[in-house]
Amino acid sequence: MELSHRDVLEIIELLRAAHLEYFELEVNGTKIVASSGASTPPGASVAKSSPEGPSGRADVREDQARLVIVGEEPLTAASDSDRDADERPPVASEMQAAATPKHENDVVVTAPVVGLFYVAPEPGADPYVTLGDHVEIGDTIGLVEVMKVFNSVTSDISGEVVEILAKNEEFVEFAQPLFRLRPVAEK
Amino acid sequence: MTVSRLLVANRGEIAVRIVRAAQALGCETVVAVSEADMGSMAARMADRAVCLGPSRASQSYLRPDLLLSVAIGTGCDAVHPGYGFLAENATFARACEDNGIVFVGPHAKTIEELGNKLSARKLAQLSGVPVMPGTEELLHFQDARDAAERIGYPVLIKAAAGGGGRGIRVVRDAGSLRANFESAAAEAEAAFGDGSLFLERFIERSRHVEVQILGDEFGKVVHLGDRDCSTQRRYQKLVEEAPAPNIPESVRRQLHQSAVILGQGIDYLNAGTVEFLYDADREDFALLEINTRIQVEHPVTEAVTGLDLVQLQLRMADGESIAFEQKDVEFSGHAIEVRITAEDPANGFRPSPGLIERWDPPHLPNVRLDTHVEAGYTVPPFYDSLLGKLIVHGVSRQDAVQKMTDALRLFGVQGVATSIPLLQAIVSHDDFVDGHVTTKWLEESLLPELVLDP
Numbered sequence: 001m002e003l004s005h006r007d008v009l010e011i012i013e014l015l016r017a018a019h020l021e022y023f024e025l026e027v028n029g030t031k032i033v034a035s036s037g038a039s040t041p042p043g044a045s046v047a048k049s050s051p052e053g054p055s056g057r058a059d060v061r062e063d064q065a066r067l068v069i070v071g072e073e074p075l076t077a078a079s080d081s082d083r084d085a086d087e088r089p090p091v092a093s094e095m096q097a098a099a100t101p102k103h104e105n106d107v108v109v110t111a112p113v114v115g116l117f118y119v120a121p122e123p124g125a126d127p128y129v130t131l132g133d134h135v136e137i138g139d140t141i142g143l144v145e146v147m148k149v150f151n152s153v154t155s156d157i158s159g160e161v162v163e164i165l166a167k168n169e170e171f172v173e174f175a176q177p178l179f180r181l182r183p184v185a186e187k
Numbered sequence: 188m189t190v191s192r193l194l195v196a197n198r199g200e201i202a203v204r205i206v207r208a209a210q211a212l213g214c215e216t217v218v219a220v221s222e223a224d225m226g227s228m229a230a231r232m233a234d235r236a237v238c239l240g241p242s243r244a245s246q247s248y249l250r251p252d253l254l255l256s257v258a259i260g261t262g263c264d265a266v267h268p269g270y271g272f273l274a275e276n277a278t279f280a281r282a283c284e285d286n287g288i289v290f291v292g293p294h295a296k297t298i299e300e301l302g303n304k305l306s307a308r309k310l311a312q313l314s315g316v317p318v319m320p321g322t323e324e325l326l327h328f329q330d331a332r333d334a335a336e337r338i339g340y341p342v343l344i345k346a347a348a349g350g351g352g353r354g355i356r357v358v359r360d361a362g363s364l365r366a367n368f369e370s371a372a373a374e375a376e377a378a379f380g381d382g383s384l385f386l387e388r389f390i391e392r393s394r395h396v397e398v399q400i401l402g403d404e405f406g407k408v409v410h411l412g413d414r415d416c417s418t419q420r421r422y423q424k425l426v427e428e429a430p431a432p433n434i435p436e437s438v439r440r441q442l443h444q445s446a447v448i449l450g451q452g453i454d455y456l457n458a459g460t461v462e463f464l465y466d467a468d469r470e471d472f473a474l475l476e477i478n479t480r481i482q483v484e485h486p487v488t489e490a491v492t493g494l495d496l497v498q499l500q501l502r503m504a505d506g507e508s509i510a511f512e513q514k515d516v517e518f519s520g521h522a523i524e525v526r527i528t529a530e531d532p533a534n535g536f537r538p539s540p541g542l543i544e545r546w547d548p549p550h551l552p553n554v555r556l557d558t559h560v561e562a563g564y565t566v567p568p569f570y571d572s573l574l575g576k577l578i579v580h581g582v583s584r585q586d587a588v589q590k591m592t593d594a595l596r597l598f599g600v601q602g603v604a605t606s607i608p609l610l611q612a613i614v615s616h617d618d619f620v621d622g623h624v625t626t627k628w629l630e631e632s633l634l635p636e637l638v639l640d641p
Contacts, residue, residue, distance in 0.1 A: 114239055115256045147252040147282075171260030173238040174247075175222065 102180070107157050108165075109179040111172045115146035117153075119168045127168075129179075133161045141179055144172060159183040188212055190265040190289060190505045194219060194258045195229065197269030198248060200559045200575055201481070202229035205267045208497035217261045219254055221247035223567040228559040237261060242569045248272045251279035258288050265289035265504060267497075271571070274480040275302055275350075291504040293402075293456045293479045300453070301477040305347040305385055311474045314452035316445045319343075319464065319473040321387035331368050334386045335361065341389040344368060346375030346382070352422030353378045357389050392625045394465040395419065396431045396472065398446035399488045401499060402455035403509045410443045411488050411496075412518050417624045418613060420536070425606070425629065426613055427484035428523045429491045431465070432584055432622030438470055447513075449477070458485075458500050467625065483526065483576065486557060490522035490580040521584040523591050525614070527558075528572040531604035533639040540568040544602035549594045553580045566603055574605065584622065588614055608639050 111117065119127040119142055129141045135155040142153035163180035166172050192215040195205045206216045206229050218233040223242035230236035237257050240247035247253065249272055258266050266283050268274040268291065281295035292298070301307045308318050322334045324347060335342045335358065344367055346354025354375035356367040368384065376382035399411040415431035416424040430439070446461035460482050462475040485496045494516075503509070530536045546562045558575030560566075566574065577594055581587030595611045613619050618628060 114237065114253050114260070116260065146256045149252065174240045174253075175238055 103162075103182055105183055106162065107159070107181045107183065108177045109141065109153060109155060109181060110175045110177050111144050111166075112153060112174075113144050113146050113151050114174045115144045115151070115172065117166045117168070117170050117172045117178060118143040118145065118150075119164070129161045129164075131161055131164065134184075135159060135161060135181065153178055155179075155181060157181055157183050188214055188501070188505050190214055190501065192217060192234075192261070192263045192265075193291075193501070194254070194261065194263040194266045194288075195233065195269070196248070196254045196258075196266050197272055197274075198224050198227065198229065198559075198570065199573060200557045201269040201483075202227070203232065203559045204497055204557055205229075205269060206232045208495060208501060209267075211495075212498060212501055214501065217257070217263055219248075219257045221569070223569055228561065228564075235261060242567065244272065244570060251276060251282055254279070255282050255286060255288070258283070259286060263288065265291055265501075267291040267501070268480065270480050270483055275478070277302060289504050291457065291500050293459065297453060297455065298479045301479050303347050304345060304349055304476055305383070307477050308385075308474065310453055311449055314445075314449045316449050317471075317473045319387040319390075322385045324383045324385055325368075328365055328368055331384070331386060332361070332364060335364055338386060338388050341391070343387045343389040344371045344384055345387060346371065346379065346384055348375060348379035348381040348383070350379075354384070355422070390464060390466050391627075392467050394431070394467055394624070395424075395462065395475070395626050396434065396442060396465040397460050397462040397475075397482075398442055399482075399485070399496075400446050400450045400455060400459050400461060401496075401503065401509055402450050402457065402459070403503050404456060404506055405508050406451070406454060407509050408447050408450035408455055409509060409511075409513045409516060410447050411492050411494065411516060413439060413442055414484055414487055415622075416484060417626050418619070418629055419626050420629050420634075424484065424526065425610065426523065426525050426619075427487055428521065428584075428587070429487040430518065430521065433467075434465065435470060438472065442472060445472075445474075449474075457503050458496055467623065483573075484524055486555060486576060486578045487522040487524045490555070490578060491518045491520060492516060493519070520580055520582050521587040522578060522580045523587045523614070524576050524578045525591065525595070525610045526576055526606070527574045527598075527600075527610070528606045529566045529574050529603045530572050530606055532606055532609035534604070537604075538568070538572050539604040540566040540572075541603045542566075543574075543600065545599055547599035548575075548577075549597035551590070551594055551597070553590060554578070554594045555580075574600075574603075585620075588620055609637070612637055612639070 129135060135141055136158050137155060139155045140152045141155050144151045144153060159181045161179060162182045165177045165179060193209045195202050195216060195218045202218055206218065209216045216233040217235045217237060218229045219239040220227060220230050220236050221239055221242045224230060225238055239253050239257060240250065251273060266288055273279040275298055277295045277299040280290040280292060280298050283290040284295060300310060305324055311318050320338055325331045341357055341359045344356040344358060349355060354371050356371045358364050358367045372382040372384055394415060394417040396413055396415050398413050400408055401411065402408040412429060413431045414427050414429045416427040418426035442463060449461055458481050460478040462478065463472040464475045465472045481496060481500060489496055529539045531539050543560055543562060543564045546560055548556045555578040556575055560574045579587050579590040579594055581590050591614050595607055598607055616633060618624055
């Protein structure tokens with residue numbers, strides 16, 4: 001997909017927040033390169049790795065876009081084209097510091113409906129949950145809004161929030177992963 | 188184009204068709220898909236695919252709120268609804284308008300007025316377009332009985348909100364009127380939430396002839412000729428062609444003129460189809476209904492006019508004027524389309540979803556295939572069974588029939604049962620070759636005499 005003006009602005013916002021040293025993005029021949037002064041040339045240091053791979057490096061694919069990011073912090077990554085919810089890499093969202101490694105018993109909570117994802121009951125309010133919070137079965141942990149109708153995202157298990165996979169007010173697809181929870185017994 | 192990102196609110200072959208048309212105009216595409224369609228051809232071709240909801244259409248493709256949410260969430264400035272699903276849903280069209288998103292089709296008000304057969308009848312009468320002798324809404328059985336006596340049996344009971352053959356009954360005598368009246372009302376109430384009925388004269392030997400129209404924002408309405416879609420089973424079209432065969436040229440001109448006058452009378456915007464019932468015995472016609480969407484059979488019109496209707500739809504939705512005059516529309520040759528479906532005609536048209544193991548369409552000149560299917564594709568059980576539309580363009584009708592015969596013979600499909608054997612039987616039958624098929628021909632003449640190898 002061609003990058004719209006809005007897409008570019010969003011990318012720049014994300015970069016600013018991430019304090020990256022070097023950034024390069026190519027979409028259908030359009031290339032964005034950003035660097036914060038003296039940084040490592042990308043060719044030398046970029047390694048192909050999963051978003052949870054070696055710290056500081058992420059290989060991100062969004063549609064036909066290839067996003068290569070080299071920095072001090074890992075970046076959770078998005079792929080709208082990977083359809084299988086379980087295998088889909090976490091969605092481009094918050095620049096989380098060192099995401100907790102996945103555990104095989106982790107439960108991924110997905111969007112019950114397509115729409116806008118909210119972490120809090122209203123703007124400015126405290127989020128329903130933050131990393132490390134304990135949740136019980138049936139707890140509301142987020143909202144997805146479809147045309148002014150708010151749908152609760154609820155926890156199916158009793159456990160700990162180990163990852164938040166979408167950012168506040170992000171447009172999410174049906175069945176897109178939103179949270180990773182770890183059952184209590186696994187702690 | 189000022190429209191820069193289009194949401195395709197449909198699936199199957201028409202979603203592929205719309206993505207191609209948008210790409211040709213330099214417009215980005217987002218395809219909204221159900222879970223079952225996440226790997227579909229349209230989803231892979233589009234710039235972006237967004238999962239709308241579960242596989243059942245009632246939880247995905249039929250939800251105006253979800254589609255609108257996707258349009259807004261992905262920054263689309265226009266929505267193409269295709270055919271079926273929300274294509275003629277005035278509420279959805281209005282919601283798009285209210286949210287500043289261009290709905291590729293007529294205004295919501297037009298969809299609403301023409302969606303009701305009774306109000307469409309009234310609009311036609313106001314424009315002087317012939318309608319079948321019939322009634323207003325019938326509130327009581329008493330009224331139906333009186334009207335039927337006046338019109339003369341056989342009569343046709345129709346649902347005002349009708350479509351797809353539901354709520355329609357042929358009544359041949361007074362004795363069976365009550366039972367049919369009551370069951371039609373119940374069926375219409377269940378299907379459309381509106382049980383209102385009316386009566387029309389029933390024509391025994393009728394053909395389905397329709398006229399393609401286009402209207403722009405500046406009040407210009409042109410027609411792109413006619414199509415014959417008389418080969419039907421249970422009001423579902425199987426074979427369509429352009430132009431309609433065996434119609435006197437003077438009557439054909441009247442058909443075209445009626446459609447244009449009707450379109451002008453209601454400031455019709457975008458592509459639409461005015462359907463007529465053609466009485467082959469009297470060489471007379473009457474309005475059937477007006478469809479406010481792109482039709483499945485639009486490719487036969489594209490073949491004979493050389494125009495791209497979906498691109499024209501996008502341009503008109505974008506506010507462009509129609510760039511040609513009526514006199515510039517030229518018709519060349521004859522085109523036939525057949526609908527290849529995953530149904531088994533040898534077993535009561537049982538749907539046949541499943542894995543397509545082999546899909547080898549013919550590669551012949553002047554043969555076009557609109558499809559979303561390829562080898563390895565699994566036909567999901569949730570939607571209609573259309574696999575593709577095979578379209579041939581010949582210099583004459585005879586040439587087109589020959590080309591279709593060849594194309595169907597060379598079409599190799601394995602894995603699911605298809606309508607191909609039936610389509611072969613249709614296009615090789617003398618009645619079809621002669622071009623005199625009526626809407627009851629398939630069910631009353633061909634199917635009873637046909638033996639297909641299961």
